[in-house]
Amino acid sequence: MIWRYGFTGFVGLAAIAGTLLFGQAGSAVFAIFAFLPVVALFATKKRKPDEREMQLFLTTNNITIVLVILTILAIYSGSAIVINGHKLGDQWHLLTIYSILFWQGVVGIILSCKKT
16 A cells, blocks of 8 residues: 555655646646556555555545645645746646645555554
């Protein structure tokens, strides 16, 4: 499951960077996310997740939504900032979607690596 979280975090980070650098055209980086089934196939090897993994997934989602809300507030606060000729407030919807992927990947990796 750590591979899946790593891939999700990488795609989120790459999509955020692409959107900040190239604006609307940078969202084409999101097409990499189409490879998630391939990564998930190799990562899980068609086994059912146990109770710990299910609890980890639910905890990851709960923490992710809190961080996404904080990210939305940060985007709203800095909506007038211009990065590479693109206004941050004009890209709020793409940045919100990509921050979900990024935060889920980061939180998932942290919680997966935590010793229980």
